[in-house]
Amino acid sequence: MAAANYLSPEDQFLCSICLDVFTDPVTTSCGHNFCKNCINEHWNTSNQHMCPMCTKVFISRPELHVNTLLSEMVDQFRQSAQQKTSSSEQQESKPGEVPCDFCTGTNFKALKSCLVCLASYCETHLEPHLTMPGLKRHQLIDPVENLEDRMCTKHDKPLELFCKTDQTCICTLCTVLDHKMHKFVPLKEEYKGKKFKLEKIEAEIQQMIQKRRLKIQEIKHSVNLSEEDADREKAEGVQVFTDLKKSVERRLNELIKTIEVKQGTTEKQAEDFIKELEQEISELRKRSTEVVQLSLSEDHLHQSVQSSNFHQPPPTKDWTKVSITPASYEGTVVRAVSQLEETLSAKIKKLVKAALKRVQKFAVNVTLDPDTAHPELTLSADGKQVKRGDVKKNLSNNPERFSLEPCVLGKQSLSSGRFYFEVQVKGKTEWDLGVVRESINRKEVIALNPQNGYWTVWLTNGNEYRALDAPSVLLSLKSHLQKVGVFVDYEEGLVSFYDVDATALIYSFTGCSFKEKLFPYFSPSHKYGVKNAAPLIISPVRGN
Structure with a gap:
């Protein structure tokens, strides 16, 4: 049976109040074991004497004695744990980890911090706290820095309670002195409540972060849509103005061609008139030469006979009623612009139709x-x-x-x-x-x-x-x-x-x-x- 006890799980050697290995274990009349200091402090902060395990209420505060058998078993358990710890390789302290306060040269990682000694210990320097009777009573916690901050500055005792009235950490002496009428709870209990609230806040923060990430995606999506709209509008604008430019150039070319055709017609008519006039001038000059020669002849008979053929100038065209009327360009530009306006109106109507179709989606x-x-x-x-x-x-x-x-x-x-x-x-x-x-x-x-x-x-x-x-x-x-x-x-x-x-x-x-x-x-x-x-x-x- 003794061997069976030594092979019991680690949980059998943990105090249900401090959740650590027993220190000076005592047994209540109901058969439950606690650290002597833990059960006394529990009853000091409670209005009645009740077992934390089975909730049995004692009429008067029981007298407690150290459970010798259990104490010996705990010592053996500590030694066994120490041997296992010693057999494992110590880890060198890394940035962000608590180093041992007693290591020289290489600083190894601290395994525990002592609230009594206000120091942190690696596995080697922790051994006295696990084996020496005087040190075994000290309260060990997971390694932390700035241990002085965990001590009551007024009473020089560990801050183990939380005063809800003043919202501050206090020691056991504070409960009977400065915070006598206040409401307080164990620090672990407050920690659990605060931790729950912090986890809730963290969940809310993560939800807020997620919402903002979604909002970022929404904004980016809106920007992408806006960019697509801008590209579409630019492409449509380029196409429209390119078409308009071509229309303007085409109408301009047609206008210039129309004016040039009219001018060409006028010039052709003038050329024909000039050619006809030059022909008549040639004929008249020929007749003039013949008249001059006949007038200089001394042959009276020949002059008398031939002069009858030149009694008047040769027949010619009556040019008094002939004139060149400049081509009329009235309304030519106006008509061209009007045609361009019709083209522009058709383009505008097409654009408005597309715009109206888009806005109707809203x-x-x-x-x-x-x-x-x-x-x-x-x-x-x-x-x-x-x-x-x-x-x-x-x-x-x-x-x-x-x-x-x-x-x-x-x-x-x-x-x-x-x-x-x-x-x-x-x-x-x-x-x-x-x-x-x-x-x-x-x-x-x-x-x-x-x-x-x-x-x-x-x-x-x-x-x-x-x-x-x-x-x-x-x-x-x-x-x-x-x-x-x-x-x-x-x-x-x-x-x-x-x-x-x-x-x-x-x-x-x-x-x-x-x-x-x-x-x-x-x-x-x-x-x-x-x-x-x-x-x-x-x-x-x-x-x-």
């Missing part, structure tokens, strides 16, 4: 917010239509509602990114729509412009379209608007309006600085009998 399902609607407005049940009613409804005058102007906002807002929506304005003679910032004045009549938080386009007098910029801009449109598309790029500071049916850009507010939420804005304006009674209708976007 379509938002906008619905009207009845809490913002002016009391004279009537909204459809699905929140997609608004028109001016005949009766002013009795509605609560909440801060969000427009009180004087016949307006209503959409429920959906934008504080980043892009969105797009379309509104049917067919059959109306007055309206205004666009986007507004959240803080606009809804209780007074104010000018609709970006300074006041409005980015809108309106129709008035049936055919006068204006972008309500500062100052407002009169828009020249080729056709009456039937459906208007509104696109917003928050970060870009852009608000654009499109003629959806004609695939044309109406107007863009650029360089805007948005600092708060933006809401879709609708106003069917005033109604004059049946005139302008048609509603504004939020239309589904094609392809969405």
